[in-house]
Amino acid sequence: MTFELIATDGAARAGRLTTANGVVATPIFMPVGTQAAVKALAPDDLRAAGAQIVLANTYHLFLRPGHALVRELGGLHRFMGWDRAILTDSGGFQVFSLSKLRKITDAGVEFRSAVDGSTHFLSPEIAVEIQQALGADIIHPLDECLAYPVSRSDAERSLALTLRWAARSKAAHARERAGNQAMFGIVQGGAAADLRRQAARATVELGFDGYAIGGMAVGEPKPAMYDLTELVASLLPPDQPRYLMGVGKPDDLVQSVARGVDMFDCVLPTRNARNGQAFTADGPLTLKQARYIRDGAPLDAECECYACRGFSRAYLRHLFMAGELLAYRLLTLHNVTFFLRLAREMRAAIVEGAFGPFQARFFSRYPVATTPEEPGHAARLSAAD
Amino acid sequence: MTFELIATDGAARAGRLTTANGVVATPIFMPVGTQAAVKALAPDDLRAAGAQIVLANTYHLFLRPGHALVRELGGLHRFMGWDRAILTDSGGFQVFSLSKLRKITDAGVEFRSAVDGSTHFLSPEIAVEIQQALGADIIHPLDECLAYPVSRSDAERSLALTLRWAARSKAAHARERAGNQAMFGIVQGGAAADLRRQAARATVELGFDGYAIGGMAVGEPKPAMYDLTELVASLLPPDQPRYLMGVGKPDDLVQSVARGVDMFDCVLPTRNARNGQAFTADGPLTLKQARYIRDGAPLDAECECYACRGFSRAYLRHLFMAGELLAYRLLTLHNVTFFLRLAREMRAAIVEGAFGPFQARFFSRYPVATTPEEPGHAARLSAAD
Numbered sequence: 110m111t112f113e114l115i116a117t118d119g120a121a122r123a124g125r126l127t128t129a130n131g132v133v134a135t136p137i138f139m140p141v142g143t144q145a146a147v148k149a150l151a152p153d154d155l156r157a158a159g160a161q162i163v164l165a166n167t168y169h170l171f172l173r174p175g176h177a178l179v180r181e182l183g184g185l186h187r188f189m190g191w192d193r194a195i196l197t198d199s200g201g202f203q204v205f206s207l208s209k210l211r212k213i214t215d216a217g218v219e220f221r222s223a224v225d226g227s228t229h230f231l232s233p234e235i236a237v238e239i240q241q242a243l244g245a246d247i248i249h250p251l252d253e254c255l256a257y258p259v260s261r262s263d264a265e266r267s268l269a270l271t272l273r274w275a276a277r278s279k280a281a282h283a284r285e286r287a288g289n290q291a292m293f294g295i296v297q298g299g300a301a302a303d304l305r306r307q308a309a310r311a312t313v314e315l316g317f318d319g320y321a322i323g324g325m326a327v328g329e330p331k332p333a334m335y336d337l338t339e340l341v342a343s344l345l346p347p348d349q350p351r352y353l354m355g356v357g358k359p360d361d362l363v364q365s366v367a368r369g370v371d372m373f374d375c376v377l378p379t380r381n382a383r384n385g386q387a388f389t390a391d392g393p394l395t396l397k398q399a400r401y402i403r404d405g406a407p408l409d410a411e412c413e414c415y416a417c418r419g420f421s422r423a424y425l426r427h428l429f430m431a432g433e434l435l436a437y438r439l440l441t442l443h444n445v446t447f448f449l450r451l452a453r454e455m456r457a458a459i460v461e462g463a464f465g466p467f468q469a470r471f472f473s474r475y476p477v478a479t480t481p482e483e484p485g486h487a488a489r490l491s492a493a494d
Numbered sequence: 495m496t497f498e499l500i501a502t503d504g505a506a507r508a509g510r511l512t513t514a515n516g517v518v519a520t521p522i523f524m525p526v527g528t529q530a531a532v533k534a535l536a537p538d539d540l541r542a543a544g545a546q547i548v549l550a551n552t553y554h555l556f557l558r559p560g561h562a563l564v565r566e567l568g569g570l571h572r573f574m575g576w577d578r579a580i581l582t583d584s585g586g587f588q589v590f591s592l593s594k595l596r597k598i599t600d601a602g603v604e605f606r607s608a609v610d611g612s613t614h615f616l617s618p619e620i621a622v623e624i625q626q627a628l629g630a631d632i633i634h635p636l637d638e639c640l641a642y643p644v645s646r647s648d649a650e651r652s653l654a655l656t657l658r659w660a661a662r663s664k665a666a667h668a669r670e671r672a673g674n675q676a677m678f679g680i681v682q683g684g685a686a687a688d689l690r691r692q693a694a695r696a697t698v699e700l701g702f703d704g705y706a707i708g709g710m711a712v713g714e715p716k717p718a719m720y721d722l723t724e725l726v727a728s729l730l731p732p733d734q735p736r737y738l739m740g741v742g743k744p745d746d747l748v749q750s751v752a753r754g755v756d757m758f759d760c761v762l763p764t765r766n767a768r769n770g771q772a773f774t775a776d777g778p779l780t781l782k783q784a785r786y787i788r789d790g791a792p793l794d795a796e797c798e799c800y801a802c803r804g805f806s807r808a809y810l811r812h813l814f815m816a817g818e819l820l821a822y823r824l825l826t827l828h829n830v831t832f833f834l835r836l837a838r839e840m841r842a843a844i845v846e847g848a849f850g851p852f853q854a855r856f857f858s859r860y861p862v863a864t865t866p867e868e869p870g871h872a873a874r875l876s877a878a879d
Contacts, residue, residue, distance in 0.1 A: 173815070419536075428531055430558070
């Protein structure tokens with residue numbers, strides 16, 4: 110994997126990530142394909158939406174259908190019919206957010222499957238083995254993702270564990286390095302700036318192909334998230350890609366690109382589609398509202414996706430209210446298209462040296478929530494889809 | 495609407511139905527789009543599957559979103575983004591199969607909505623008005639669909655009512671004939687050959703653009719269904735299309751084409767897809783079976799659909815077991831493609847004068863159930879999807 114910086118505009122960056130399965134133009138949004146499928150979309154839909162890389166969840170694929178089966182069937186790309194890039198997380202986040210009865214030791218974590226309640230064990234070495242079997246282009250070391258807020262001592266203990274696990278993960282990956290598979294380090298450290306600084310330095314010192322910023326959007330206030338993102342990004346090597354895990358809303362993407370982030374994933378466009386919400390440059394639109402009953406306009410007149418070219422809001426609302434499966438596909442296709450267009454537009458603005466005016470234009474239309482979100486809201490969004 | 499007979503082979507017929515929205519090559523299978531959508535498929539999927547005409551259910555669209563709204567938004571074709579032919583049933587079958595608290599009089603039928611329990615009234619004139627508002631290419635008169643078995647006196651009373659309603663429907667349609675909209679008569683009469691004969695003669699005497707054979711596949715034995723179909727078809731004008739409502743399995747299609755039927759609809763390919771069943775020339779395949787866990791082969795090696803070109807049985811099984819929405823789309827796409835290919839192959843065989851050898855080949859592979867189905871099984875299949 111190689112990463113080339115094409116242009117910068119302030120802290121914002123436009124780059125080119127070359128993987129064994131295609132080139133990814135950054136900034137990029139990665140649709141979440143938790144169980145080897147982006148919910149409601151087929152690979153042809155993802156291509157039509159402009160997706161260049163998707164995320165798959167190690168935790169879910171480990172439990173079902175199992176990484177050995179995926180390897181036997183030719184790896185995840187072939188299994189899910191996706192010939193562009195794939196990134197897998199380490200499974201850590203889901204072990205901590207979805208599984209009950211976790212027993213964490215230095216060796217690893219024992220947990221109960223959210224699928225069938227069976228007991229499993231994940232170590233840094235096993236997480237690498239699973240991700241090598243899946244064959245993703247970019248993999249991650251097992252980490253501990255803290256809840257928010259936590260005590261100082263818990264945050265310190267957790268960071269130390271994540272860093273020990275990162276070193277073991279890197280060693281395991283180096284021993285059996287498969288083809289062109291890259292590994293990103295994950296910068297944790299909770300909400301304390303000094304721990305984030307320490308985490309960034311120690312992770313960069315271990316040396317990875319790129320760096321993920323983890324443990325964000327878990328309930329901390331938005332300004333804190335932006336500040337910590339800016340801080341961590343400033344400590345990462347400029348010539349390597351930076352991935353902000355589980356973020357976020359369209360405005361979060363713009364704010365984070367402005368602070369030097371290159372890659373994002375979030376369940377928001379897919380999950381909210383299944384709740385009848387469509388994103389537009391003027392903010393999200395909630396189809397169940399009665400105002401759309403007779404609305405013959407497309408979801409988003411600025412969008413070129415199949416849902417917007419072929420169907421009215423009134424029809425999509427009818428499908429959604431009637432529980433028709435087609436509603437989920439069309440709304441998901443639109444939302445993923447919207448997030449990917451936003452990423453492309455940001456990239457174009459950075460290349461032109463016009464990211465400032467782009468931000469001004471974006472925020473002149475996109476409504477940003479002024480009321481604080483309930484604790485845990487963001488954490489639920491950054492889970493697997 | 496015009497119908498042209500291209501070739502016959504025994505009783506089997508190949509024809510060309512020309513509607514205001516495209517040509518339909520018969521024999522044809524019509525996917526069921528109950529609520530203005532064929533479940534899990536978009537119009538682009540239907541085109542890829544080779545669909546030339548789809549069925550929509552008057553009952554469901556009357557209740558939600560309402561025919562006035564569909565008319566206001568430009569009619570059903572525009573509403574659902576389908577520019578080929580559409581056929582609507584009269585709503586009668588669903589009133590009798592889905593709604594409770596029916597009060598049937600000569601005037602019409604009062605019933606409770608299966609959506610919200612509200613009370614509605616459907617008369618022959620209202621059913622025509624609804625279908626004109628929807629703007630389907632082919633519409634049907636309100637009829638009474640009998641359960642099986644019924645007493646002789648009930649069958650006679652019901653047939654008389656259906657015939658009176660047919661006359662009123664034709665008159666209502668003639669008064670406000672919209673564009674090129676055709677109306678088929680429905681031949682009822684239950685399981686008694688003499689009543690079917692009487693129904694066919696009286697319906698043909700009223701004079702319609704084509705004829706539907708209704709009240710089949712409601713629980714009568716298969717041989718009786720085939721015999722009655724053969725009898726009714728033999729009494730219908732040879733130069734007009736014949737539609738066997740709610741039928742059926744692939745072997746039923748072949749048996750009925752052999753008896754002179756041109757058009758079919760059934761929820762089987764779509765509904766069974768959502769239960770994990772895929773049709774092939776060697777019979778249906780049930781994906782939840784453990785034998786497919788490691789099966790790298792496509793669903794059906796003879797199929798050119800997107801599901802069969804791009805994905806393995808193992809992957810589709812994984813999607814189905816994991817409850818992924820994509821499973822429903824891909825399996826539905828495959829099944830609808832299979833039914834439409836079967837129709838095309840029958841047509842080609844008839845045109846070549848080789849329908850006999852085609853039938854022999856088909857039945858040498860396709861397993862026909864030898865155990866009788868439980869009563870009501872077929873009736874459930876012929877309901878809306």
